Amino acid sequence: MNLAEWLEHQQRQHPREIAMGLERVAAVAKALGLRKPAARVITVAGTNGKGSTVAFIEAIARASGAKVGAYTSPHLLRYNERVRIDGIDATDAQLIAAFERIEAARGDTPLTYFEYGTLAALLLFSEAGLDLAVLEVGLGGRLDAVNIVDADVAVITTVAIDHAELLGADRETIALEKAGIVRAGKPAVVGELDPPDNLLRQIDRVGAFAIRAGKQYRFGDRLGGKWFWQDDTLKLELKKPGLIAPAQTANAAAAIAALRAVVPALPLTEDHIASGVAAATVPGRMQRIGGPIDIVLDVAHNPQAAQQLARWLMTHRAAGATQAVFAALSDKDIPNLVGALMGQVDVWRLAGLPDAGGRAQDVDTLSRKVSGLLSRTPSSRHATVAEALDAARRHAHAGDRIIVFGSFHTVAQALHALNAMPA
Structure with missing residues (x-):
């Protein structure tokens, strides 16, 4: 089958377009012998801003010389956009080879279209010798296929009402789903200045440590098209991101905080951060x-x-x-x-x-x-x-x-x- 035929095949393998839960995808991942997709992993959840935050993390890390894989969804024009290694979209041949292995390993376990794609990305990343994998959560967090990976840093960009029929009808309920990507003893970057109480409580309950916008790191506008970012040990003066939406400075700030949390595993300089923020692009965002x-x-x-x-x-x-x-x-x-x-x-x-x-x-x-x-x-x-x-x-x-x-x-x-x- 060619790539288009594979994607059509995947849409017929599960009776529901969205099927929350980790049991099926985790079982297939085990059958595949999947290992950690990179030396370090950052997982990004949130109602809005996920794709942009992934782009900032990817661009900054690549500016430092790191080999980076990025998994995002959905795509705009080509399915291949979902899986990038060193800034290059996966080829049809790479994706097809991954799908063939998944199909052989899954037996009679039904997978959704998104679960096939997630497993394919993890397979390709695990074999690429990556320094960093950045994984965007598709829906929610706790029961999303991406959450079979234990991230070194979790990022939660924003919490707002969307997919209420699956995640809940208020921010406090939705926050618990987003917080499902947080791991004990690991950093959890919270990108909102006023996050839901449940999000902070769950981070504490899990035993993670919060890195909060407005608390552990701060950012704001400067005159002349600039903005600042600072924590207790670093202060940066940066040009505004090329991405023009008002929220993009908040997304860039969360990305910087996330990457700072994996230092010294991924050492960064001020020049790396500045050039990465300037270079990040995401089609379809203003x-x-x-x-x-x-x-x-x-x-x-x-x-x-x-x-x-x-x-x-x-x-x-x-x-x-x-x-x-x-x-x-x-x-x-x-x-x-x-x-x-x-x-x-x-x-x-x-x-x-x-x-x-x-x-x-x-x-x-x-x-x-x-x-x-x-x-x-x-x-x-x-x-x-x-x-x-x-x-x-x-x-x-x-x-x-x-x-x-x-x-x-x-x-x-x-x-x-x-x-x-x-x-």
Whole structure:
């Protein structure tokens, strides 16, 4: 089978798209003889900011000369993006070879699509001679497949309400799921300035030691496009990250704290940190495509992330009008996603996501969920993201801005459409 055929095969091997629990994936990992994927491992959980924090950790560590593997999900354009070794995406051949070994080892144990991918990443990392593996949790933490690995440092970026049907309906409950990646005697970096009490209690209960933003490390803005980071033994003056969202300094700060926690195993200089923060990139996180019409693509898919996007829009006004191309999965908090940006958008272009699997949503269903919110705001409905983006571009003028947001699917389809559309 080629890679596409393997991915289709994986989607048929478990009756549920998401199946929380470690028993099955741990059993297959044991059958594979999986060992620790790197000399040091950092696991990153959180509602928002995981992918960016992984990117900062990866870039800083690579600037120091370390050999780094990074596992993230979901992907935007190619599945291979999920597994990187020394900054290079895994090849089709590498992934297929890993999947073949997993298939031979699993017997009659059903695995989800995500579990196949996690095991493949761990296999490839364990054979690459890595100094550091950075693993992004897919969902929650405690029962996520990534959590079969005992991390040397755990990072929890933010805790907000998302996937409530699986993780809980309030921050305190969700915090317990995120804290499941923490290990006794190991550092746990807490990236939020005001984390849920349950998160801190669980870190203490496990016997880990917290490295908290605003406590054990501090950061903040400086004039002239700079910011500072400091702990008890180091103070840095850094250029702002190339990633432009307001939360990216917090994500970079958590990444620095995490890497400092694995020193001296991974020695870093100030130059390593500065160059890594500047070099880190993640597609689809307030990704700007410049031109007469500014296009901004963001994977924001919950209210907390949408509020970050709104903050950026408030402080970076367009010369002309702002249109939003919005499409989201059916299980998301649609009214609060839209509500967060109501004051920043002049025209809404709603779109369906008909090819998004079990959580697909057509535009008519989406429209009904926000009909009250948009009753006095110009809007249009389109079957696909490509059609909505085309309408936005046709009605835009020089100085206008188009925001595309709502999910990874939304941004991926927009990127495909932009590559196919005339400039």
